[in-house]
Amino acid sequence: MPPVSEARDETILVSEWGSDEFHAKVAEYEAKGYEAIRDSYRIQPETHPETGLVMHLHSIQMRKPASR
Numbered sequence: 001m002p003p004v005s006e007a008r009d010e011t012i013l014v015s016e017w018g019s020d021e022f023h024a025k026v027a028e029y030e031a032k033g034y035e036a037i038r039d040s041y042r043i044q045p046e047t048h049p050e051t052g053l054v055m056h057l058h059s060i061q062m063r064k065p066a067s068r
Contacts, residue, residue, distance in 0.1 A: 010066070011037075015059040017048060022058035034062040 014029060016022035026036060040061035048055045 010064040012062050012064075013059060014062055015057055017055050017057060019056075019058055026060060026062070029062050032064070034064045037061040037063060 012029070012034070014022070014025050016025055030036070037060065040059075042057075042059050044057050044059070045054050046057040047053070
């Protein structure tokens with residue numbers, strides 16, 4: 001069996017309670033070379049762990065393609 005020499009993509013999950021903070025963090029990761037996995041974008045009602053209020057949690061997976 002030949003050795004595996006290809007590095008895997010680095011995938012992260014970006015989540016924020018506020019839309020402004022979420023979009024700023026996504027832009028920050030894009031500047032670092034990450035790409036958004038668009039079909040993973042979600043806005044879900046969740047209970048905020050610190051306040052107990054139901055808020056909208058914005059999340060998306062992002063990946064940094066491996067160098068080839």
